[in-house]
Amino acid sequence: MSDVDRAEIKMEAIAYVHSCFREKFGTPRQAGLVPAALGRIDVLPEYSRPEAFAELQGFSHLWVLFIFHQVADTPWSATVRPPRLGGNKKVGVFASRSPFRPNSIGLSLVKLERMENHKGQIRLHVSGLDMIEGTPVVDIKPYLPWADQRDDACGGFAARPPETHQRISFSALAEQQLGQMQRGVQFKALICEVLQQDPRPAYRQKSDDRTEYGINISGYNVRWHQQDAVAEVFQIECLDASGPTG
Amino acid sequence: MSDVDRAEIKMEAIAYVHSCFREKFGTPRQAGLVPAALGRIDVLPEYSRPEAFAELQGFSHLWVLFIFHQVADTPWSATVRPPRLGGNKKVGVFASRSPFRPNSIGLSLVKLERMENHKGQIRLHVSGLDMIEGTPVVDIKPYLPWADQRDDACGGFAARPPETHQRISFSALAEQQLGQMQRGVQFKALICEVLQQDPRPAYRQKSDDRTEYGINISGYNVRWHQQDAVAEVFQIECLDASGPTG
Numbered sequence: 001m002s003d004v005d006r007a008e009i010k011m012e013a014i015a016y017v018h019s020c021f022r023e024k025f026g027t028p029r030q031a032g033l034v035p036a037a038l039g040r041i042d043v044l045p046e047y048s049r050p051e052a053f054a055e056l057q058g059f060s061h062l063w064v065l066f067i068f069h070q071v072a073d074t075p076w077s078a079t080v081r082p083p084r085l086g087g088n089k090k091v092g093v094f095a096s097r098s099p100f101r102p103n104s105i106g107l108s109l110v111k112l113e114r115m116e117n118h119k120g121q122i123r124l125h126v127s128g129l130d131m132i133e134g135t136p137v138v139d140i141k142p143y144l145p146w147a148d149q150r151d152d153a154c155g156g157f158a159a160r161p162p163e164t165h166q167r168i169s170f171s172a173l174a175e176q177q178l179g180q181m182q183r184g185v186q187f188k189a190l191i192c193e194v195l196q197q198d199p200r201p202a203y204r205q206k207s208d209d210r211t212e213y214g215i216n217i218s219g220y221n222v223r224w225h226q227q228d229a230v231a232e233v234f235q236i237e238c239l240d241a242s243g244p245t246g
Numbered sequence: 247m248s249d250v251d252r253a254e255i256k257m258e259a260i261a262y263v264h265s266c267f268r269e270k271f272g273t274p275r276q277a278g279l280v281p282a283a284l285g286r287i288d289v290l291p292e293y294s295r296p297e298a299f300a301e302l303q304g305f306s307h308l309w310v311l312f313i314f315h316q317v318a319d320t321p322w323s324a325t326v327r328p329p330r331l332g333g334n335k336k337v338g339v340f341a342s343r344s345p346f347r348p349n350s351i352g353l354s355l356v357k358l359e360r361m362e363n364h365k366g367q368i369r370l371h372v373s374g375l376d377m378i379e380g381t382p383v384v385d386i387k388p389y390l391p392w393a394d395q396r397d398d399a400c401g402g403f404a405a406r407p408p409e410t411h412q413r414i415s416f417s418a419l420a421e422q423q424l425g426q427m428q429r430g431v432q433f434k435a436l437i438c439e440v441l442q443q444d445p446r447p448a449y450r451q452k453s454d455d456r457t458e459y460g461i462n463i464s465g466y467n468v469r470w471h472q473q474d475a476v477a478e479v480f481q482i483e484c485l486d487a488s489g490p491t492g
Contacts (some may be wrong), residue, residue: 007315009257009384011349030393047348052324054338058402065351067255078298092300094386102293103257103384105311107353109394116281138255140340140350144401146407148355149277153391156304161392 013136015043015124017066020190021132022242024070026199026215026222028130029083030097031108031163033197036190038113042138043122053122057115061143062126064108067136068099076102084162087202091157093216109143115229165194165199191222195231259382261289262371263312266436267378270316272445272461272468274328274376276343276355279407279443283437284359285375287383289368303361304313307389308372310354313382320346330408333448337403352375352377356391410442417480426480437468441477 019039021027028034043053048156079090080098082103093101101200110126117123124140170178176183194217207228214223221237232241265478266348274280287310289299302308325336326344339347356372363369370386414425414437424430440463444451451475460469467483 008447009259009382011255011351012255013255014348030390032393032396033485049324052338053340054325054336055403056338056341058400060398060400060448061396063353065349065353078295090297090300090373092298092302094299095302095305097387097390101385102260103311105385107256107309107311107387109396111324136255139344139347139351142402142404143342143396143399144276144343144400144404145396147278149395149397149399150278150307150355150389150391151395152305152306153389153395154304155391156388157301158388158390159392159484 002067003192011138013044013067013138014047014155015041015137017041017064017129017135017137019129019131019133019134019135020218021130022219024132024214026217027132028192028194029162031110031130032128033130034190035111035128036186036193036195037129038125038127038190039131041124041140042124043124045121047170048122050122051118053115056112056124056140056142059112059142062110062112062124063139063141063143064110064126064129064131064137065139066106066108066131066143067138068101068104068106069134069136070132071099072104074100076100081202082158084158085201089157096158097155106135110119130236141177162197164198165229166198168192168195168197169230171232171234174233174236178203187220189206190217191236194222195224195233198231200226247337250444257384259290259313259384260293261287261383261386263287263310263375263377263381263383265375265379265381266464267376267379268462268465270378272440272463273378274409274440274443277356277374277376278374280434280436280439281374282439283375284371284373284436285356285377287370287372288384289370292369294366294368296363296368299361302358302370302388303385305358305388308356308358308370309385309387309389310356310383311385311387312352312354312370313384314347314350314352315380315382315408316378317340317345318350321345322346327448329448330404341402342404350379351384408443410444411475412442412444413476414438414441415476415478417478420479420482433464433466434436435451436463437479437482440468441470441479444477446472 112123359371
């Protein structure tokens with residue numbers, strides 16, 4: 001192996017993500033699991049050339065190649081404990097989509113809702129995303145159904161989507177808080193989809209869990225606790241005056 | 247936009263591809279188009295840790311994130327002329343899988359045939375590849391059918407696989423040369439699949455094309471010429487004593 005072989009590969013962000021998710025906790029573990037998750041990909045000036053996005057609107061879905069920026073400085077781990085295996089069994093990092101990889105690069109399949117030219121900036125409005133606010137994007141590619149859909153594919157230990165046993169309820173206070181929001185109906189749907197994924201760490205997913213949790217979604221601290229298979233949202237606190245993204 | 251936003255992202259190869267394709271000309275324009283295309287992903291010593299690949303064998307297909315190393319120094323182009331549109335119509339680079347991108351990163355979906363531990367080196371034997379010999383790999387991820395298959399997806403101007411009108415014939419000399427090879431039957435199937443894609447540039451794809459072509463596949467110069475919709479292979483010259491890869 002020569003020095004040339006080990007040459008560093010340099011990339012630059014071409015865009016940044018604006019997401020309803022502000023932190024790793026609660027962010028869906030795969031794109032598409034939370035269809036109501038809205039976000040925007042804001043393309044940097046150098047790449048905001050309308051001709052570079054010509055014909056993109058004909059595609060319903062996009063691949064987004066991005067950097068796991070919040071953990072990019074964390075050393076990679078050869079094994080991970082996927083939540084779906086109860087957090088006990090280890091699998092190889094290359095048999096997972098874990099962020100703790102040798103190169104901190106992620107791959108998300110999002111739905112393209114619409115494309116906007118905002119005063120010269122190309123903005124892609126997307127849904128079903130699993131990326132955090134501020135995620136640097138290194139590439140955008142169209143999803144090609146005939147190439148990317150493989151009906152004969154086997155998904156190993158992750159053959160099916162994660163199971164969701166959760167039911168979601170809202171306290172009177174939480175319902176009232178939602179009622180006062182401009183887009184409360186959409187926000188409630190988003191909260192339900194996020195909590196149905198049961199974001200708790202695997203070791204907490206026991207019937208006697210009495211912990212109170214909070215997730216920052218769209219600038220609101222969504223607080224809930226668990227009652228067996230029911231996640232009850234008891235309060236929704238505004239953290240950010242700018243309101244929901246997307 | 248701060249300096250932090252524009253910070254360079256650094257990656258390193260974790261593996262290199264050994265491919266039956268040695269040059270851009272003739273390499274399939276998408277993974278999966280040539281199922282007979284065999285190759286191997288040889289993982290570098292630092293990452294050849296069996297535990298990092300545990301459970302990978304349960305997956306039938308892998309995403310390979312790689313560098314278009316042969317064109318990495320070529321400036322990106324905002325528009326490309328996809329061969330499927332006859333080479334006349336332009337589309338945006340982000341609406342295409344063209345290699346001439348701001349970050350020279352590619353995405354291929356390959357079939358995992360088997361995994362091998364060769365004297366401590368992890369080797370992934372794959373098929374359906376569209377990567378060239380020596381391609382640096384930056385990540386390997388499992389294909390998750392429930393997340394990566396989208397039955398409702400629209401593929402814009404590239405909704406269907408490229409049309410293949412080509413029929414393939416072999417001269418008596420070419421048949422004789424195949425007959426002398428150890429894996430001549432497999433090699434013939436590979437040649438047929440490659441030529442069915444009609445690798446000629448779009449502007450050459452005319453009935454009066456009398457050009458003689460040669461593609462380096464697995465160390466053989468496969469020479470053919472076109473007779474209307476028939477590609478006739480007239481000679482197969484050995485270029486490389488090591489013989490076919492894979």
